[in-house]
Amino acid sequence: MLVRVPPADPILDRTPEPPVNALTIALGNYGLTKPLKDGLVKTGRLPLSYAPIEQIVPAMRRMCRNLEYDICEMAFTTYVCARGYGLPFTAIPVFVTRNFHHWAIFYNTKSGIRTPKDLEGRKVGVNRGYTVTTGLWARGILQSEYGVDLNKVTWIPTDDEHVAEFKAPGNVDYRHRGKAMKDLLLAGEIDAALGELALDTPEIQPLIPNARDAAFDWFRRTGIYPINHGVVVKNTLLKEMPWIADELMAAFEQAKAIYLKDIAGAAGLSSWDKAAAQNAAVVGDPFPFGIEQNRKALEAITRFAADQGMVPRKFTVEELFTVPA
Numbered sequence: 001m002l003v004r005v006p007p008a009d010p011i012l013d014r015t016p017e018p019p020v021n022a023l024t025i026a027l028g029n030y031g032l033t034k035p036l037k038d039g040l041v042k043t044g045r046l047p048l049s050y051a052p053i054e055q056i057v058p059a060m061r062r063m064c065r066n067l068e069y070d071i072c073e074m075a076f077t078t079y080v081c082a083r084g085y086g087l088p089f090t091a092i093p094v095f096v097t098r099n100f101h102h103w104a105i106f107y108n109t110k111s112g113i114r115t116p117k118d119l120e121g122r123k124v125g126v127n128r129g130y131t132v133t134t135g136l137w138a139r140g141i142l143q144s145e146y147g148v149d150l151n152k153v154t155w156i157p158t159d160d161e162h163v164a165e166f167k168a169p170g171n172v173d174y175r176h177r178g179k180a181m182k183d184l185l186l187a188g189e190i191d192a193a194l195g196e197l198a199l200d201t202p203e204i205q206p207l208i209p210n211a212r213d214a215a216f217d218w219f220r221r222t223g224i225y226p227i228n229h230g231v232v233v234k235n236t237l238l239k240e241m242p243w244i245a246d247e248l249m250a251a252f253e254q255a256k257a258i259y260l261k262d263i264a265g266a267a268g269l270s271s272w273d274k275a276a277a278q279n280a281a282v283v284g285d286p287f288p289f290g291i292e293q294n295r296k297a298l299e300a301i302t303r304f305a306a307d308q309g310m311v312p313r314k315f316t317v318e319e320l321f322t323v324p325a
Contacts, residue, residue, distance in 0.1 A: 003092050003238055003245040003321050022049035023070040023237070023244075026063065028056035028229070030272045031263060032096050032287060033073075035255040046247040056229070057128075063089070063232070064162040070237055071248070076230040077136045077310065078162050080301060083320060084311030085165040089232040090323045092245045093291045094252045097228040099275055100215030101137035105207040107192040108185050116146035116207060119192055123154045123173075125181045127195025129161040130172050131310050133228045138194040140304035145218065150308060156190050169309035216282045223296040225283050238323045249289065256287050291321060 025048045027033040035041050037050050051069060053059050060075060062068040064082055067089070074082075079091050107113045113122065119142065126135045135155075142148040155172045158181050168174070176184060182197055184190045185204060197204060208214055219225055231252070237244055263273045280286040288294055298317045306314035 003090055003233070003242070003323060022047040024049050024051055024068075025071040026051040026053055026056065026059040026069045027073045027096070029054075030097070031259045031270070031276070032252075032256055035258040036251060040258055041251050041254045043247060043251045046244060046251070061162045065164060067234065071231065071233050073229050074232050075133045075162075076227045076301060077131055077133045077305065079230060079232055080305045080315065080320065081131045081161070081163045081166055081310050082232075083315065084305075084313070085163055087163065087165075088235045090235055090238055091230045091232050091320055092248055093294065093321055094231045094249060094289050095227045095229065095287065095294065096231065096252070097272075098226055098287065099228060099279065100212070100219070100226055101134050102141060102208045102215040102218070103206060103211035104134045104138050104194055104196065105142070105192065106185070106194075106197050106204050107207045108188065108190075109203050109205055110188070111191040113191055113207070116142050116148050119207075120149055120152040122191040123156050123189070125156045125158060125176075125184055125190040125193035125195070127181050127193070127197075128157065128159045130155055130157045130168055131161050131163065131166060132195075133226075134196075135194050136301070136304050136308060136310065137226050139308055140300060141218070143304075143307065156184070158184075166310075212278075219283060222300075224300050225279075225288075225294075225297055227294065227297050227301065235323050253289065256289070260286075291317060 023046065027037060027050065051059065056073050059069070059072060060078055063072040063074060064078065064087060073096060076095070082089070113119065126132065139150055143150050151171060153171065156176050157172065157174055158179055159177055160174065176189065181193050181195060182204070185193050186201065192207065199205070231248065233244060263269060263277060269277065276286040291298070295317060298320070302315050302317060305311050
């Protein structure tokens with residue numbers, strides 16, 4: 001069983017029955033999900049209805065705010081935050097996007113910043129919310145690799161959080177919501193930024209030189225291969241039909257096999273596909289599923305989330321994949 005349901009639940013003794021109606025599922029549009037959304041993977045007794053979405057980020061917010069879907073792709077840090085505040089869905093150990101984040105730390109060359117430690121006492125923007133995936137990983141890297149005291153930095157998100165219940169630490173300032181991070185950086189309203197930025201002006205530069213080499217070295221030393229997005233399922237469904245977790249896992253494994261075969265040696269790859277191929281040369285499987293295969297990354301997420309005030313308490317890895325009683 002991939003997602004553990006409290007054993008006292010009498011539903012476990014019943015004969016598994018397929019859902020009467022198709023389950024709604026929200027997935028982004030990229031290589032690993034494409035075989036599922038194109039119908040190349042058959043889900044057997046688990047009929048799925050794919051939500052017509054262009055961007056996955058708004059769907060994550062609707063899941064957190066309104067429980068709009070039965071199954072939803074979700075930034076894993078958003079999920080951890082949601083779990084901390086009691087939202088009624090649970091992750092399965094399927095991770096559909098992942099990448100390194102050493103590249104995602106930028107600074108204004110006029111700010112006087114030259115090293116990561118120089119961020120202490122400064123204002124650092126975070127693209128979208130404080131709890132986004134890149135924010136967690138970048139802050140974790142700054143803390144664990146470069147000794148930055150995160151409590152000495154003022155964090156400036158450009159949007160609010162998917163999890164409406166989230167209570168931010170005192171050094172998170174939301175007064176610049178709705179403003180473009182690049183504009184804030186160029187205007188000197190922030191000194192540095194976490195997230196994707198276009199390097200089309202000399203005033204904005206990456207803080208970590210040779211970021212890809214630094215990321216791969218970090219992986220070789222720590223075994224941490226950062227997780228970006230996972231998949232969550234409503235708790236009511238997991239309690240009524242706990243076999244859904246295994247069915248979904250099998251479907252995503254099939255989709256992954258098709259995707260990796262398609263990109264092997266292919267030309268004209270997207271940026272997502274190129275990153276997967278580059279990562280595979282170092283990490284092996286670019287999309288490992290399962291808890292044990294991802295334990296080091298999951299332990300890092302739970303540690304960073306607690307250290308950064310994203311959850312009321314630290315979770316164990318197993319808790320994240322166990323349906324609350």
